[in-house]
Each structure stands twice: as structure tokens, then as C-alpha cells.
Amino acid sequence: MPDDWQRALAVVAHPDDLEYGCAAAIAAWTDAGREVSYVLATRGEAGIDTLDPARCGPLREREQRASAAVVGVSEVAFLDHADGVIEYGPALRRDIAAAIRRHRPELVITLNHRDTWGGTAWNTPDHVAVGRATLDAAGDAGNRWIFPELTEQGLQPWDGVRWVPWDGVRWVAVAGSASPTHAVDATPGLERAVRSLLEHRTYIEALTDEDPETYARTLLTGFAEETGKRFGNRPAVAFEVFPR
Numbered sequence: 001m002p003d004d005w006q007r008a009l010a011v012v013a014h015p016d017d018l019e020y021g022c023a024a025a026i027a028a029w030t031d032a033g034r035e036v037s038y039v040l041a042t043r044g045e046a047g048i049d050t051l052d053p054a055r056c057g058p059l060r061e062r063e064q065r066a067s068a069a070v071v072g073v074s075e076v077a078f079l080d081h082a083d084g085v086i087e088y089g090p091a092l093r094r095d096i097a098a099a100i101r102r103h104r105p106e107l108v109i110t111l112n113h114r115d116t117w118g119g120t121a122w123n124t125p126d127h128v129a130v131g132r133a134t135l136d137a138a139g140d141a142g143n144r145w146i147f148p149e150l151t152e153q154g155l156q157p158w159d160g161v162r163w164v165p166w167d168g169v170r171w172v173a174v175a176g177s178a179s180p181t182h183a184v185d186a187t188p189g190l191e192r193a194v195r196s197l198l199e200h201r202t203y204i205e206a207l208t209d210e211d212p213e214t215y216a217r218t219l220l221t222g223f224a225e226e227t228g229k230r231f232g233n234r235p236a237v238a239f240e241v242f243p244r
């Protein structure tokens with residue numbers, strides 16, 4: 001995994017998208033003194049069957065902020081798109097491009113943008129929309145003429161000028177891809193990744209009757225070990241990295 005960078009921005013659809021695997025890598029990065037910020041397209045307000053969206057949204061926002069703090073992330077922003085029906089299009093690309101210009105990351109992280117998780121395990125439309133829009137917005141963020149209103153708001157283009165090695169988005173790393181190209185050792189961050197997922201307690205309690213801590217630890221350890229089989233048999237968090 002590229003490690004000559006200082007700032008990363010993770011852009012995903014829902015609270016918990018980063019906690020199902022990715023957070024172990026994020027914990028290791030923030031330990032190493034790197035800055036990581038989160039942007040979520042929604043508050044996950046349609047995620048709990050027994051809870052009305054008006055109550056669910058604020059609750060899941062709180063859980064997400066707590067969950068980010070566990071892995072050293074203090075900035076969490078929400079874009080206010082509608083959970084379950086996020087539309088891929090210029091509005092979403094513009095909101096993500098604005099976040100990229102604001103944070104000026106070298107590394108952008110997102111979640112699987114493809115139709116499936118591999119095989120026939122169907123992905124959700126929100127992940128597909130946000131993943132694709134994030135890959136596209138990494139380019140939009142660098143072009144002053146695509147969303148000129150952003151420049152008018154003082155958000156200058158963040159583009160990859162090749163002779164300034166630290167300028168612009170250099171990679172978009174897609175977590176949860178069925179064809180990963182790179183990996184991070186999950187071992188140092190795994191315990192905090194478990195605690196980070198556990199902060200989504202209301203969601204987990206609605207999802208399973210299992211003890212939440214057993215659920216989180218079994219699941220994340222299993223993911224990391226399974227992923228590690230492709231990367232030298234060490235527990236891993238894998239990404240498909242798109243260089244720019």
C-alpha cells in the first residue's frame with residue numbers, strides 16, 4: 001500500500017461502512033501521525049427496521065462520530081443525501097468534489113462501487129453510487145471548470161500537478177473490492193477496529209441476537225484472516241487502488 005502521503009479522506013454512503021473492515025487500516029495510519037477524515041453521504045436513517053428515520057438518523061450520526069474517534073478520526077461530515085436512494089449524478093459528484101477540495105487529501109478511500117461483492121453477492125445501490133461518484137470526483141476536484149461554483153465559494157481545485165509530488169489526489173483506494181491490488185496489515189489496528197464497530201451498538205443489536213462484542217470480533221477477525229490469505233497469510237485490510 002502506498003505510504004508516502006499525509007492526508008486521507010474516506011467517502012462512503014452509510015454509518016458503519018468503514019467499520020466493517022477498513023477501520024483497522026485507519027487506526028494504523030492515524031497511529032503513524034497521518035490525518036484521516038470521514039465524509040458520509042447519509043446518516044443511515046433507513047438502516048434499522050424498528051426505528052423511525054427521524055430518530056434513527058441523529059442516533060446513527062452520534063454512533064458514527066464515536067466510532068471514528070476510536071480510530072483517531074475527529075472530522076466526520078455528512079452530506080445529507082437520502083439513505084437507500086442516493087442518486088449517482090452531478091449533485092453527488094459536486095458534494096464529494098467539494099469535500100476533496102476542502103480536505104486536500106493525497107489518498108481517497110471509498111467502498112466497493114461494483115454491482116457485486118464478487119460472485120453473486122449483490123451490492124447496494126447506495127454503495128455503487130457513492131463509490132463511482134468518489135472515483136469520478138477525484139478528477140472533478142482538480143478541474144476548475146466542472147463545478148465553477150465551488151471555486152466561487154473559495155474551494156480551489158485540488159489537482160495532480162505532476163511536478164508537485166504532494167499535490168492532488170494520487171490514489172483512490174476501494175475497500176471491499178473483489179479484486180484487491182494492495183493490503184495493509186490489520187494486526188496493529190484490529191482491536192480498535194472491533195471497538196470502533198461496537199460503537200454502532202444500536203445497529204448491531206437490531207441486526208443480530210449475538211452478543212455485540214462477540215459478533216464484532218468474530219466478524220472482523222474472520223474478514224482480516226480471509227483477506228490475508230491473498231496477502232502472505234497475515235490478517236489484512238485490502239484495497240483495489242486506482243492511481244491517478
Ligand SMILES: [Zn+2]
Binds near residue numbers: 013014016017127
Ligand atoms: Zn453501507
